Amino acid sequence: MVILEFLLQITAATLFLLFGVRMVQGGIERAYGNRFRRLLSQSGLPLRTTSTGFALAILLQSSAAVSLLASSFVSTGIVTFAAALAVVLGADLGSAFLVGALSFSGEAILPLILVLGGVLHLKSGRERLKNLGSVLLGVGVILIALEFLRGAVEPVRDSAFLPAVAGYLAVDVVTGFITGAVLAFVMHSSVAAILMCVALVSTGALPLAAGIPLVLGANFGSALVPVWLSRDMDAPARRVPLANLVLRGTWAVVAAFLLARVSLEALMPGAAPTALLIGLHISFNAALLLVVPFTARLEPLAARLLSDAELEREDVLLRRSALDLASLPHPGMAQACLRREVLRMLQIVEAQCLPVIDMMRSTTAEASAKLIKRDRHINDAMDAVRSFVAQMSKDDLPKDERKRARELAQYAIGLEAAGDIIVQRLVPRADQMEEENIRLSNEGYAELREIHEAILANIALASTLLIADDVDTARLLINGKAEVAKLERKSSKSHLKRLTKGRASSIVSSDIHLEALKALKDINSQVASLAYPILAREGHLLASRLVEEPADADLPDPIPPQRS
Structure with a gap:
């Protein structure tokens, strides 16, 4: 019964967390979505495009959304493949920093966030302020969900069930990696998936050794999401998320192989497990920025993987x-x-x-x-x-x-x-x-x-x-x-x-x-x-925009007919 209650609570906390992420993303897209299109289409130099992707991922709470936006611009010829891939790599890093910011406890400011968000959303007459209120409420929901997740773990942390699962994931890196990838893909949000992993490690429900392959797998799973969502786009657009998947997948497998043989605690002695896990996530995505100067050279490889002759979809x-x-x-x-x-x-x-x-x-x-x-x-x-x-x-x-x-x-x-x-x-x-x-x-x-x-x-x-x-x-x-x-x-x-x-x-x-x-x-x-x-x-239109003439108004005399 305890295990069933734990599964129910952790599922509810996960869905609540995912709802908060979607709420923030939707509010920002409604308020500023088309401005993001302009910002992305005006990006030029690699450093600028990477910075643009970094900022958009933090604002949209989703690197997948940025990847799809960049891919759509490649399809229309507004953005080159190299620039779009640089944007996506920057977005992945921005998403990692966002996880770090949201993983810290926000109990002190949570009431203020909820009050301000509720007032703006319910009382403001301006659409943009209402959307800003939705964003703040979404941030509050994320913080509440994380606390709920931590609380759900407490009753079973000392039971035989959770330590057995945690111990298995700690020694079986492949299973942990696949679990993290599936989790991120099913949730369609690396932010939500990795926040959940960090929360479990912070409570001691999972050891750091189990959290590492989960986080690396979630990075790989998050790269699968835009590949899946862009499946109906034309070939040039699909090459961007595909190239990102190849890069992130290769690096994730290499990192998992290396960290299975090297202790992360030995590299950073004295650091808390949560800090180590967040640091690993940020470092993993920062290392991929080394590819940015060479993104143009990756286009021929992406074209061979997904040729126009193979997919003339448009x-x-x-x-x-x-x-x-x-x-x-x-x-x-x-x-x-x-x-x-x-x-x-x-x-x-x-x-x-x-x-x-x-x-x-x-x-x-x-x-x-x-x-x-x-x-x-x-x-x-x-x-x-x-x-x-x-x-x-x-x-x-x-x-x-x-x-x-x-x-x-x-x-x-x-x-x-x-x-x-x-x-x-x-x-x-x-x-x-x-x-x-x-x-x-x-x-x-x-x-x-x-x-x-x-x-x-x-x-x-x-x-x-x-x-x-x-x-x-x-x-x-x-x-x-x-x-x-x-x-x-x-x-x-x-x-x-x-x-x-x-x-x-x-x-x-x-x-x-x-x-x-x-x-x-x-x-x-x-x-x-x-x-x-x-x-x-539905009766929501007026018959006329003219002000109706009052019943007792003095009407002008009709013009008499002219005599011929």
Whole structure:
């Protein structure tokens, strides 16, 4: 009974710890996610890219999230393989430092963190402050979970069960290594997995000899997570997490082999077991930074491991429609196919939109041709959606479902229009700037990038809305649309002020800047249009934005008809 209670408590503490990590990560991504995209895409030198990855991993509480973000930029050509791998290696080190910071007891500041986080999350009217409150609450949850984990170990620490397991892991390095790898992969978080190992060692539930292979295995398992999550990306994007897995896996096996023969206590006599374990974790990841100057030379090896000929995934995904004519006799299946196809269209629009802001600084004919090629796929998908909706059985389909099918078809038309805006209005302006050597002012480019980031955030919300179909997400999407409109007005006003001051760069690029502003706003309007039918259906839209005329108001006399 004691063992069963221990397993239940340690499982609950682990899940609570994982929830806290996810809570912190989600709050930071909602508040600053698209700024991280900009920071990553602007990184250049190896030292800078490594520092960027280090900082992002601490903020996002996940090196896997940074790895996926860097990989997506490799796919679009914004970041090179060498820079992305340097970012990932820096993120792994940042994640290690984060473990060190969170492993210390925070009892003294825990009430303050919870109070401040709760007030911001529950009482603040600003979305960013609410997200900051979620982050603080998540940190509090992590600290509580670690204390819960330490407390769960106390009743069984002196029993026969836990010492037997700990003793076995201490002498069987391979089993300990595999256990740590599986733990990190299942939890999808090296931070949570290693924090749990450190907590068990700190209470004496596990000896240091058992904690070492667990931590090294968790490092290997954490590198498996982005490889798994990026399995649907194209070959260039998948090479980054694969190269990281090879590097970390090799180094983890070598380190486990060496430490099985060398006592860590002998290398650092007098240090506490917890400090030794955290020091090992940080040193392991710091040693991998020695590879950063040579990341460019690893690209040919990664290309041989995962060649373009082996995985031509992008074209397959672009051409593979989700519409299944066999589902037409089944209304529910047909509706699901239609929703999946519209979601695929939205993903193609996102892939088109992602590189367009960097093309306003520098572009090539190949980059423009790639976006135009993607637009043809959107056009084909829109035609297929229109035909599919026309063929859906009107007799078997309930009235509400018919209406939703028409709404999805209307949204598909809007997405096709968004793709046209990109290739017909933004891409030609980018080509014109490259041909005529026109450059936007630094302020103007920063304003366009901020709007672009907000649009990408709205595309993510629209993707969620296509799946969830709920009012709260729809309201967030409309708020996001209003935010873009506000940024567009602010940028237009700032641009006109720069013109009045005679700024040469603003004068030369004035037409392009204003046209890009209008185009971005129009793209965002098409993306956000998905929310209106949902809000109207639930009664969350006003019939008119005009103030109603009071009943007793003096109305002007009608204009009498003119005599001919």
